[in-house]
Every structure is written in C-alpha cells, then in structure tokens.
Amino acid sequence: MSFSWKILAASAAVAALLSGCSSVSLDESAKDGTLAGQTAGSQTQAVNPFADPNNPLSKRSVYFSFDSYEVEAQYMPAVEAHARWLAAHPNVNIIIQGNTDERGGREYNLALGQKRSEAVKQRLQLLGIPAERIEAVSFGREKPVAYGHSEEAWAQNRRADIVYPTEVTSGKAAQ
Template structure:
C-alpha cells in the first residue's frame, strides 16, 4: 500500500506551509522574556499573568550586524503547545540568517517542558516544540544537516518552582551552538 509515504509528504508540506504563513510582530533579542535586560534572577522577566511578552524589538530585525550568533537563544511556548509564538519569529529568522550565511555552523535545538504532565508526554511535547523550530528554520532555507533536535522534557528546568512564573520559563526551546 503506497498511501503512507504520500500522507507523510502531505503532512510535512502542510506543516511547512503553516509555518511559512505565520506573521511576525515582536520579540526580544537579549534573551529576556519581557524585553528588559537583566542579569539577575531566573524569575525576572515574566509578566504578572505568567505570560511571556515581547514588547521590545530593538531594531526590529533580530539580526546581528556583524554576522555573530544571535544573542537571544531561547524561545518560549504556551502551556501544552508546540506552536511558535509570533513574537519569537524574528528571533528564529535571525538564527536562520546566521545558519544560512555560515554553512559550517551547527545548532542543537533543545526542547523543554514544565513539570506538569507525565514524563513520556513531556518528552514528546518537548520534541514537538524543537521540531516546530526545525521546520521553521527549514522553510527559511537552513540545511537539515546543520540542525539536530534533542528532547529533554521536564528534566532540565530553567527555573525551579511550582508556579506559573517558573512554568513559563521552562516551556522553551534553546539554541545550542
């Protein structure tokens, strides 16, 4: 039966079309979650509602002027979601530009979740998050040989705690060059 390869191809094509059709409208370049540049505690940078905001875009492009690796290397996700948030698309686009212009560069996309859910579910969710970033980069022209996906689930939290502030910081994909 030859239907399975076609279904897989169709699913990949639809995913890529969806990612390509997303619009960009915000984000930060400095790695902070709310646009404030703080070198302080892990709990800083989360809005009072526990939502990650991205109101300070700097120059609006997210691209390093001198060809260096982009400064912001973490993007964040909503609860139980692998959908790339529009405020992080400029960050992903800057990483894509860097990778396209540096063909020998390699990146590991490290997927993470908060502690809610089973270990098995969180491993799958963190992989889906990293794969959605991988698809975005692919649509932007990054070679698949430059990208590796690793799923950590809930095993490497960025912030300790059982509150929305900690959970929001743990739902992430990290670019490791």
C-alpha cells in the same frame, strides 16, 4: 629631611619603571598626534552578536504556551536572525533542545519537548537551513531553568533552546 628624599627618590624610580612598561607606541610618521594603527575617527570593537543583548542572536530561547508546540509570531524575529546567521556560516550546525514544565508525565513531556524542538527546526528549514544542520532533541522536564511551582516558573521552562557549538558562542566561529 632625609626621609622625604628617600620617598621622593623611590617614587621617581617607580614612575620611571612603570613608564617603560607602556605598550602604546607612537607612530613617528603621524603628524596629527594619533597613535600607531589608529585613525582620527573613533574605533569600534567587534562585539560577539550572541552576547549583545540588543542583537536578536542573543535571544536563543523560543517560549511556548501551556501544552503547545506552536512557534508564536513574537519569536519569529529571533528565529529569522538565527537563520540568516546560519546561512552566512554554512559549516556551523546547531542543536535545538526542547523543554517542558514539570506538569505531566515523563513520556508525555519528552514527546512535547521533541515537538517543540521540531517546530523550531521546521521554521529554520522554511527559512532555507538544511535539516541535516539542525539536530532536534528533547529534555522534557529534566533541565528546568526556573525552579518553583508557579506559572512564572513553568512559563520559563516551556521553551526550545537554540544551542551553538562552543566556538561560536565564544566568538570563534568557523568562517
């Protein structure tokens, strides 16, 4: 019997200690039982738009057809969303990194990657973003995201990536 009393006493002591660690405080003036700082309605948390897959800002790659640097219509909603965000955050600059698949010579791919990054930059400029806020660079075939020697892998590597400073992608953008 004494063993079960020890377990019961220890359990009660642990429960008392843990209840004292609660960081939720009740608002004494609240008459409806809500917690301090809450409203009766539901609360929403701010979601980082760059991490939300339902937000066009999370789409930061523009893909290209073989041997092309034309921005296709299907990627314009994402480019337009980035232009709106950049217009609302005038202190943020971006880098556009042009990439190619592994086919073709090194110099050719560097030039094609540059044309791809410049094409996205030009679209952003047409949407009102000043050229000095956009750096266009080329990695050619040097930074693939997909490895392999198939059309599927090559298609994933024919892209221009819109890259923001670390503060932006972590949700700490300068206002």
